Every structure is written in C-alpha cells, then in structure tokens.
Amino acid sequence: MARILVLVVSVWxxxxxxxxxxxxxxxxxxxDELRCLVCQNQTLADSNAPLAQDLRNQIREQLAKxxxxxxxxxxxVARYGDFVLYKPPLKASTVALWAGPFVFLVLGAWLLLRILxxxxxxxxxxxxxxxxxxxxxx
Amino acid sequence: MKKVxxxxxxxxxxxxxxxxxxxxxxxxPSPLVGKPAPAFELPLLHAPDKTFTQKEMLGKVWVLNVxxxxxxxxxxEHPVVSELAKNVxxxxxxYKDAREDALPWLKRNGDPYQLSVYDAAGRIAIDYGVYxxxxxYVIDRKGVIRYKHIGPLTPEVAQKKLQPxxxxxxxxx
Numbered sequence: 001m002a003r004i005l006v007l008v009v010s011v012w013x014x015x016x017x018x019x020x021x022x023x024x025x026x027x028x029x030x031x032d033e034l035r036c037l038v039c040q041n042q043t044l045a046d047s048n049a050p051l052a053q054d055l056r057n058q059i060r061e062q063l064a065k066x067x068x069x070x071x072x073x074x075x076x077v078a079r080y081g082d083f084v085l086y087k088p089p090l091k092a093s094t095v096a097l098w099a100g101p102f103v104f105l106v107l108g109a110w111l112l113l114r115i116l117x118x119x120x121x122x123x124x125x126x127x128x129x130x131x132x133x134x135x136x137x138x
Numbered sequence: 139m140k141k142v143x144x145x146x147x148x149x150x151x152x153x154x155x156x157x158x159x160x161x162x163x164x165x166x167p168s169p170l171v172g173k174p175a176p177a178f179e180l181p182l183l184h185a186p187d188k189t190f191t192q193k194e195m196l197g198k199v200w201v202l203n204v205x206x207x208x209x210x211x212x213x214x215e216h217p218v219v220s221e222l223a224k225n226v227x228x229x230x231x232x233y234k235d236a237r238e239d240a241l242p243w244l245k246r247n248g249d250p251y252q253l254s255v256y257d258a259a260g261r262i263a264i265d266y267g268v269y270x271x272x273x274x275y276v277i278d279r280k281g282v283i284r285y286k287h288i289g290p291l292t293p294e295v296a297q298k299k300l301q302p303x304x305x306x307x308x309x310x311x
Binding site: 079 | 166167168170259260261265266267269270
C-alpha cells in the first residue's frame with residue numbers, strides 16, 4: 001500500500017513538474033534570445049550542444065526558483081559576457097553597432113540625392129545637327 | 139580629381155575586412171578576468187569522499203585547468219600543462235567526465251595536477267564561463283582571475299603569457 005502511495009505521489013510530482021506550460025514558455029523565450037557559445041550562430045533554444053542543454057536547464061531552474069528574466073540574463077552575462085545576448089546592450093563600445101546602419105542609410109540617401117539632382121548635362125549639338133534633328137522630328 | 143576618395147575608401151574597406159579576418163570569433167573575452175574566482179566545493183577526482191575548495195589556494199598563485207578524458211585537445215595540450223606544472227600549482231577541473239574514464243586517462247598520460255576536482259554536472263564550469271574545453275585560468279594570491287585562455291595551451295602561449303604572468307604575480311607582494 002505504502003509503495004503504491006509513493007509511486008502515485010512521485011508520478012504526480014513529475015507530471016506537475018513537467019506540466020508547467022507557463023514556465024516552459026518563459027524558458028523557451030529566454031533561450032531564444034541567448035547565444036549558444038559552442039555553436040555561435042545558434043541560440044540556446046536551437047542548439048543541441050551539451051552546454052546549451054545545461055544552460056537551458058540552468059534557465060529553467062532559476063526561473064522555477066522565482067528569478068526574473070533579467071536576473072537570468074545577468075547571470076549569463078556575468079559568466080559569458082555581452083556576447084551571449086543576441087540583442088547587445090547600448091553602451092559606449094556598441095554605439096557604432098547600433099548607429100552604424102542609420103549613418104549608412106543617411107549617407108546613402110544623401111549620395112543618391114546628389115547624383116539625382118546633378119542630372120545629366122544637355123548634349124551639345126552643332127547648328128547643323130540641330131537643324132537635322134528638327135527636320136527628322138517634323 | 140574629386141574621385142580621389144573612391145580608391146581611398148576602397149583601401150580602407152579592404153584594411154577593415156583584413157583586420158576582421160584575423161580575429162578569432164571563438165575567443166570571447168571573458169568578463170571574469172579581474173574578478174574573484176567563483177567559489178566551489180567539489181569532490182576530488184581521486185577521493186570522492188574528500189572535497190576541495192578554491193579558498194585553500196588563497197595566498198598562492200595557481201592555475202586552474204579545465205579538462206576531460208573525452209576531449210582530444212586536452213590530450214594535445216597535456217605536455218604543455220605538464221611543463222607548466224613544474225613552476226606553478228595546477229589544479230584540474232575534470233569537466234562532465236566519468237571517474238572510470240578520467241582516472242585511466244591520467245594514468246595513461248601522466249597526472250600533472252596537484253589535484254583534480256570532479257565536476258560531473260558541469261555546474262561549476264558554468265560559473266567559470268567554460269564553453270570550450272580545455273580552458274585555463276591564472277589566479278592570483280587574492281583569488282582574482284588574472285588571465286583566461288580558451289582552447290588548448292600552446293607552448294607559445296605558455297612561454298609568452300602564462301609563465302611570465304605567473305612569475306610576475308608570484309614576485310611582488
């Protein structure tokens with residue numbers, strides 16, 4: 001009897017643990033914005049590297065303990081640096097990264113405008129050519 | 139005349155891209171350099187009933203080397219670690235390994251470590267920001283990480299970076 005009870009309780013506890021869709025959703029969302037350091041062009045969510053699995057478990061464990069998203073992010077940054085963030089923070093060393101595309105956009109627009117405005121020079125025709133063109137156009 | 143800047147921009151761009159090609163994207167600068175070495179208390183590889191903590195190394199300059207028997211580059215750097223261990227205490231952090239694999243590995247290749255701690259779950263390695271075994275840390279007398287090397291130690295890195303740094307840290311105060 002006691003054995004059955006233990007079994008029931010443990011199965012129930014496992015189910016309870018596995019069935020927290022809310023927690024899983026938060027884990028997945030966080031894993032999706034953190035970089036896997038082993039396969040650097042994948043997120044923690046995409047990667048099957050053992051380290052990525054460990055880090056996903058870390059995220060789950062910490063969220064389950066009541067940590068906030070930003071606390072988990074800070075935990076990762078403290079260990080692996082800003083590099084783990086797919087969205088790097090805006091600071092002095094990353095200004096070029098954030099502003100660069102806009103600078104190039106403005107530069108490109110300015111160049112384009114200049115070229116368009118300059119237009120094409122009128123072709124220079126001699127009087128004879130002008131007269132011939134007029135005859136052809138009639 | 140005013141098109142002079144076109145080749146200049148081109149050359150500047152080539153310079154920028156050439157510099158980018160020389161960078162190693164796998165070497166992520168560690169935020170841990172200059173910070174206290176994360177605390178741990180782990181069982182010894184050789185004696186599961188005994189534990190070791192980084193506190194026991196306070197007052198000494200030491201090297202933490204993360205290794206595993208399943209890691210081929212660890213075997214590559216093994217002679218370099220052995221050479222290094224002649225001059226400085228090297229503590230091994232056996233990472234996500236099994237004792238029945240790790241102990242024969244040391245027996246086969248030689249054990250350069252003053253001792254190895256056993257981090258089967260890799261949890262302490264996460265605190266040290268380990269992502270590619272082997273990794274090597276130089277830790278000073280106050281327990282602060284002064285240098286981190288990712289990947290196998292080469293004789294050049296050991297001679298030009300680690301040895302001088304260890305000497306410098308051991309020398310003064």
